[in-house]
Structure formats: C-alpha cells, structure tokens
Amino acid sequence: MTREQSDLFDLVGVGFGPANIGLAVALEEVGWNGSALFLERREAPDWQPGMLLDGADIQHNPLRDFVTPRNPLSRFSFLNFLKSEDRLFQFLNLPTAFPLRKEYAAYVRWVANQFDHCVSYGSDVIDISLEGVPHQQTQVAVVHLADGRTLRARSISFAPGRTPAVPAVFSTYLGDRIVHFTDYLPARERWRRDEAVKSVCVVGGSQSAVEITLDLASVTPPVDIVNLHRGFGYQLKDTSPFTEEIYFPQFVETFYRSSSLRRQELWAELRRSNYGSADRDVIEQLYCKLYEHDLDGRRQISLRTNCSVVAVSQAKSGTVELLLEDRGSFERTSLSVDAVVLATGFRNLGLGEHEERFPPLLRKIAIGLGGERNVLSLSRDYRMTDGPRSLPIFVNGLCESSHGFGDAGSFSLLSLRSQMIADSLIELLSSHVHAASRREQPAVVAIG
Numbered sequence: 001m002t003r004e005q006s007d008l009f010d011l012v013g014v015g016f017g018p019a020n021i022g023l024a025v026a027l028e029e030v031g032w033n034g035s036a037l038f039l040e041r042r043e044a045p046d047w048q049p050g051m052l053l054d055g056a057d058i059q060h061n062p063l064r065d066f067v068t069p070r071n072p073l074s075r076f077s078f079l080n081f082l083k084s085e086d087r088l089f090q091f092l093n094l095p096t097a098f099p100l101r102k103e104y105a106a107y108v109r110w111v112a113n114q115f116d117h118c119v120s121y122g123s124d125v126i127d128i129s130l131e132g133v134p135h136q137q138t139q140v141a142v143v144h145l146a147d148g149r150t151l152r153a154r155s156i157s158f159a160p161g162r163t164p165a166v167p168a169v170f171s172t173y174l175g176d177r178i179v180h181f182t183d184y185l186p187a188r189e190r191w192r193r194d195e196a197v198k199s200v201c202v203v204g205g206s207q208s209a210v211e212i213t214l215d216l217a218s219v220t221p222p223v224d225i226v227n228l229h230r231g232f233g234y235q236l237k238d239t240s241p242f243t244e245e246i247y248f249p250q251f252v253e254t255f256y257r258s259s260s261l262r263r264q265e266l267w268a269e270l271r272r273s274n275y276g277s278a279d280r281d282v283i284e285q286l287y288c289k290l291y292e293h294d295l296d297g298r299r300q301i302s303l304r305t306n307c308s309v310v311a312v313s314q315a316k317s318g319t320v321e322l323l324l325e326d327r328g329s330f331e332r333t334s335l336s337v338d339a340v341v342l343a344t345g346f347r348n349l350g351l352g353e354h355e356e357r358f359p360p361l362l363r364k365i366a367i368g369l370g371g372e373r374n375v376l377s378l379s380r381d382y383r384m385t386d387g388p389r390s391l392p393i394f395v396n397g398l399c400e401s402s403h404g405f406g407d408a409g410s411f412s413l414l415s416l417r418s419q420m421i422a423d424s425l426i427e428l429l430s431s432h433v434h435a436a437s438r439r440e441q442p443a444v445v446a447i448g
C-alpha cells in the first residue's frame, strides 16, 4: 500500500459509540467496500461507562437495537447476542421488560468488537480542517489526533456524542470534586478512597439525578447527599404509548418538516418523554427511602427543590460553597459540600441557554455558517449543509433539534438512521469506491 492509500480513507468516523457502531453495521450489511477508519478516544468500546450503575435498566425496548427495526434477520441483533452468550432463556424468563444497562453495554461491546479491524482506539480527535480546492472532488478533510497523527478523509461521520451541558457557574470548577454525571462512577471511586469526601450535592431533576442519589445512598462509608434542582419535585416520565410514537420513523419526517416554531411547541409538549423526568420505579424507590430514613430518624438525603445555584466557589481543601437562590422568594442561602455531580444533561444544537450553534470540533468545517444567530443546518440525511459541498460530513447522533427526540438521546431509531447515512454515503462516494473496488482494496483498513 502506498502512503497516499494508507492515510486517505473514504470514510473517517469520529467516535465509536452507538451512532458510529450502527453505521459500521449498516455498511457491513450492504457489503460496502470503501476504506473506513473509526477513531475512538477510549481504549476499548464502552457505552456510557461512567453510569453503569448496579441495578440501572435501559430506557428503550431492547429490540430497538443496532439492527432489528431495519433487518430482523441480522446477526448483529440483541437476541443473537443473548443466544451467543447462551443466556437467551434466562433473559426471556426475566420479570422485567428492560434489561440492565450493564447487559446492554455488553451487547454494544460485542457488536463493536466485530469491527476491531476498522477502529483505532485511544485516538482522541482534537481538530478537523479542510485541504484542497474548495468545492472540488479533490478536497478532503484532515483529522488531527492528540498524539500528533493526521488522517485524511473523503467523508466524515461525526459522532462524538453531545457536548455535556455544564451550567456556567460551574464551568471553571470542573475537576476532581465537581464532575458531569457522565464521569460519575470513576469520581465516586475516587471519593470513596479520598476519605475527605463526606457530602455530595447532586444537581438536576432527571432520571440520572435520581439514579445517582439512590446509588450514593448505598455507598460505604456513607455520605450525606443533597439533591437540588429548579423544579417543584421529580416529574414522572411521559410513557404514554401515544407520546412514544415520537420514536416512530414517521415522526422524524414530521418533525424535520415542521417550522421552527412548531418544533419548539412539540419540544415543550413532549420533552418529558426523555428529559427533566424519571421512571416511576426510581422515583418510588427514592420516595420510600426518604420515608424510611424519616422513620429511622436519619438525615442522610435532603432535597432542595425550587432553587438555582447562582454562585460557586471552592476552597483549597476542595470543599465547594454553593450560593442558592429560592426561585419563588429569591431568598439566598449557602450550602457547603465536599463534591458535586452535575446531572444537567447535554447540549443540543440551537441558540438557547443550554444549546450550542455547532459542536466545537466542527468550527473549521462549518464554513458556510456565517453570523452569530446561525445554527448548523442539516439535510434530512444528516449531512452538514454549511460544510464543503463536495465532501460529505454526516452529523450522526447530535440532531435532536432538527430530527426530533429519537435522534441523540435514544437507541430507538439508530438502525434506521444508520441505514439512511450509509445509503447516502455510498451514493455520494460511488465514483471513489468503485475505483477502490477495482483495486480490490479491503473494505476496511487498519492503521498502526
């Protein structure tokens, strides 16, 4: 292989989480023979490892996996995983509809491992730029890695997951003692070893906030827990089967074609299906635990609702001081804790308080984006329309603002989205990949 062939790929994937694993599966199933390399910053395939809590279950029907809604005969299905692990009958006998998150993470790993030949783990993408004459077929993307390597690509599937939403007051304090919830488990282990952490504040009112509060209540040695959020109390997730039709393929069409005003209305009406709410089982567990603690005269967990954090400071010892404001009376009080977990979600694309105009890594690529009031725009097949015209850049798994609820925060439509991106990619690269096929290149190329 010449040098040119070894660092120029038909497709480079940024991230190898569910979004790009789904794309790899779709490309494999159609027998695409372009060259592809997926770059993953972790050392191994893992699905949300910071939140693989004991007892936590998944939030979607397990058959909405990488393939079943598109191709129920696929060998990459969750059922085939169970069968190959010799656990099918035990699973079917489980008195629950939703598998444990750790079991689904094992399924994700099992699928990912079948693509080891086209993934480079430990590869942290730090920048993406363009090379060549704008709008010509010869233009390529240059992907820069933290270890100094660069790769060139005829197309990109950009799938690093959404940017964590960190409230501005906390942004300069992220570190050992103040973490986003996606880093919860390693932080919890650190804090357990560091005996100085005796109290933890969980900020947020969603599924993750309840799960973390319950989890912290079970750790030894015990820690005091304050859970604070802006709402009145925990809201139940909207699990009406009518609402859950947002995970039907038709909903994506409806949402995508709606005006921005209608999208905002739909968002407000349907957001409790996945955001700012929690499942009945964990809400009830927490309520019962608080009741039992009350009976026992324990004060381990306290809830501070209806309040916002307006200022943060941190002592040299690591202790965190929070200034809280009651949202009704505007009364201010302070709270001192040893650590904070921010269960504050992720940023979608948009201009709102917790949104971003484009993911930071695409800053050099979003060349047509223009002024400060413009947000990255996406075609129905998830291609950036503000990017270079002749070089397809797919934004894979970040498109809830344009494509609706099933896009970023859920597995539910992953198999169909992967198919759409794969079809579009194959069509757009057909001239190159036909040439590659005549050269009889392997479908995927590993780099050292």
Ligand SMILES: Cc1cc2nc3c(=O)[nH]c(=O)nc-3n(C[C@H](O)[C@H](O)[C@H](O)COP(=O)(O)OP(=O)(O)OC[C@H]3O[C@@H](n4cnc5c(N)ncnc54)[C@H](O)[C@@H]3O)c2cc1C
Residues within 6 Å of the ligand: 014, 015, 016, 017, 018, 019, 020, 039, 040, 041, 042, 046, 047, 048, 051, 057, 058, 059, 060, 123, 124, 125, 126, 159, 160, 161, 162, 182, 208, 396, 397, 398, 408, 409, 410, 411, 412
């Ligand atoms: C705690 C938790 C539980 C969830 N549970 C469910 C559930 O039960 N059901 C459901 O449908 N959805 C669930 N979700 C939503 C979930 O985020 C999606 O289903 C899915 O993980 C999204 O996949 P993704 O590939 O888009 O993003 P991610 O899962 O975030 O994967 C992105 C990958 O890109 C890598 N990466 C990031 N930046 C770079 C970089 N610069 N260079 C190289 N690699 C990079 C990351 O390491 C990661 O592996 C959950 C989310 C969370 C946080």
